[in-house]
Amino acid sequence: MLLREALHRPRLRLTLLTGAEALERPVSRVYVTDLPDPRRYLSGGEIVLTGLVWRRDASDSETFVAACAEASVTAIGAGDAVFGSVPDDLVDACRRHRMPLFEVPIEVSFRDIVDEVNPSLWAQRATGLATVLGRHRGLVAAMAAGARLVDLLPAAAAELGVDCWVLTPTGRQVAGTTALAATDRATLAHAFLGAGRLPAHATVEGRRVVVSGVPGRPEHRLASWLLACAAPGRDPFPSQEGGLADAAAELTSLVALERSQVDEALRIERRLADQLGAALTGTEQVDLRGRLLSCGLPPDGTFLVLAANLTGLRTPPELAVTICAELVEPATERVAVTDAGLPDTILAVLAVTPAQAPYAVEAIRTGVAAYAPGLGGGRLAVGVSGPAAGPGALGGAVEEARHALRTAVARGERTSVVGADELASHLLLLAGVPADTRRAFQRRLLAPLLAYDRTHNANLLRTLDSFLACGGSWTRCAALLHLHVNTLRYRIGRIEQLTGRDLSRFEDRVDFFLALRLPR
Template identity: 30%
Template sequence: MLTISRLVADPALGLRVVTSELTEPLGEEIHWLHTTELADPSPYVRSGELVLTNGLWLSHVSPDRFVAAVARAGAAGLVFGLTAQTPTLPEGLAALCLSHRLPLIELCVGVPFAALTRAAARIQNEVLQAELTATVHRGDALATALSRGSGAAGVLEILRGETELPLLVVDRKGRRLASIGCEPTDEQVRLAAAALNRTPPPIEVDLLGRGPAVLYLVEGAMGEVDAGLYCLEPAETLAAADREALAQAARFLSLEVTKQQAVHAIEARFAAELLEMILSGPRSSGEVIRRLRAYGVPPDRPLGVLVSAPVAASDPDTLPGDITHAVGAFFATHGIPVFTAAGSRDVVSICLWERSAEELARFARDLAAEVGRRVPTGRVVIGIGDIATAGVLRESLVRAREVCQILRAQPAPDIAAFADIATFRMLLGLLDNQVRQRFSEQVLGAIRDHDARAHTDLEHTLRTFLAHDGQWAVTATALHVHVNTLRNRMARITELTGRNVNRLEDTIDLYLALVAEPSGPATGTSAH
């Protein structure tokens, strides 16, 4: 960059530093040169400019007023050009500049200010060429790293070759994609992710005692902020070259994020298809076997089925898809081949398991604890399916999902298998979705039609009544209606459905119809 030191170092200019005590300002960047002979140049001198003068103002104003005006404007320094008329510096000028901490440089007789301007332009050109060359070389290195699959870690390695700055890449879901020169804690990663979800994201973030960290946004394919490149140093400590390198790296990280989004979308589609094939039963067993083999899960050996789900997420934005990464990482840590897919309410894992069912239960317990620790879900429950072969996975998956849903509604336990929990939901889970849907519509269709036509809420009334175990007063309070109003609504339900809640058999029909509706196909899936 252009500094007083670089100008002084050019012997052709004949510059001499008079205020040698002021060493630090000599290395600071100069924005440009400003020639003036005005008595008060402060309205025209910009901060950071180097002022050039021959002292023609001496006949109009004293040196102390001129120096004060130059200092007030924030000038980088003062170059006094000696002439035949002024062969020496004005008396007291050096002391005045020193008192204002304004570097004073003497320009010898015979060297025009134009020589300084040409030298400054040459230096600026050299700086720009060096920056452009560095940017091009860095861009080539970043592109090569990404093309070789080095990912975010490869990008940080390139930056590490230029700077010793501690760097961290975190996505919006709180996953650490890469780091170098630092070992952030889980809480620091969480704070970094939380900052990305603010609108707008901050420029700097305090990461628990590390001080302010500079944030460079990493955008995905849709222009939304999907990740952040954090430099764990305050912004004021970064050189211009560091800031340019970090900004360029953030742009290349956007390419990596976009690529990963595309890969995940493809994986999600195939994962969703595989789940549908498993749920369709034996007629798709051949394709299920081929797909599992493609995911690295040997289909001709025993397979375990686990279904995980969050219970009460402390973060309202936490979805089952957010815990898929933690589940996949846990299996990878144990070296177990697994197919993992995130549905709308749970995460399905089908893994190679050649050990006992008891060991699978212990593994599931450790998995629930680890996922609960890594993801802010509050509590994670896991339904365990039977150990089965690829051709007959449907029943095991259905049972595990039903167990998982039951565990979500109970305070304990966190894991269970089909044999541990036996309820009517297990029987419903073994039925095809179409059968369950037809039964629900047959019993409740008339109520739903009436609600749609008359803008009533009889189905909600029935759900509330049964959820409160048929207690009239408690239900009326929950619905904020009089008990007589509730009785009138229940009478209308009896009229429409032909089933009376005062008869046990009819109450069972109504309750089963409410809970029998299928949950629908998995959405937003991904695979590992």
């Protein structure tokens, strides 16, 4: 039912005060309240009837209307019993929030409105349910006959009167009524992963978009697809969200069918990939060419190897495999992803041309960064090898990717990607040192400075870092820290006294530099 239909009841004598331009908004139900903030009881699309008992002064109207607007209410109906008419401040607040407001005469009870509107709502819902079931049967039959989501979704969305898009958590578009720009896809993915609960909301192309999830295998938000729905055109009114939620619920079943087919295909591919992983890590002695061919990879091609590690999340092991499969999807169509062979490490073998390799690494970096809002306390570290020509070079590429992964883990960041081009530095040395040894080395050098800074707020650690970054130049470091050179000399002297080191010695400078680069 639309708001126009609900208000057009001659027996009720309702008078529209604001919002004549929004009469096409859908109505989900009629809700009566005198709470000053009824948001917790609203789900969107309601006609909210209120006797204004909550109003003490003009500011209360702004509070009430703002709460209703945030909850995507379709309209507010105000009774005349308390004040004799609708206060001007309530009318002004509704205009500011573009909220339709109508006046309920004193002789008309809220029960009269409920009894008048509800039967029509029930009748329309019954008719709509039959339509939904018929449409759903048709879509299921079409998919069983071989139709794909990319073909069916635009037609289904048009019939429901919405625009919609299906994206992965990294923002890769699976299907949609239009092609979304990269920035809009990133906005929707960030809203999906970062939301405390779903459905979430985002603004794309000036429109309010409802974002919900379509679970996959395993059932985790990081492995789910997102479904984003918006009113067609550029309608800015958020009260369309009641209808959008219904459309999203219906479209979710269609998207879930496609997702289940994709998951089943990946499950079969991963069985073959596991055999390749076992061969690459030496747990099976077999012909690599045959394993590559079984995974659809060219046996004499050029490859990149990705090694990944997902920690800090209580998740099923296959989640990390699903995430890695998504990371490499934009980089190449020919890939094998497995968790077989190495403990707590996912391997992916990508077939690329030498010219594609740098772009593939950048695509992986972009995907890893996109996952950050959904990791919470978890960490995602990735190492990528350089190009490997032919199956004979794959063993070395695996080792190179593992070295890069250890470097990424050592950084201690929520997300980190290290490529082969970064391995010719001190980071590779640090990654190869056991974690306990690294921590002991860092503690021995920096613990006295950390303790002194905590007690005296002296910023000795920052001073040391800046001094090394300036190559030991007193004047440049003093200017950088906005200190007098004599003050800087005093601080460096204190550092040497506390640590027993001499910063004029190259060896001691190197030790401090490495200790500062380790995660604390």
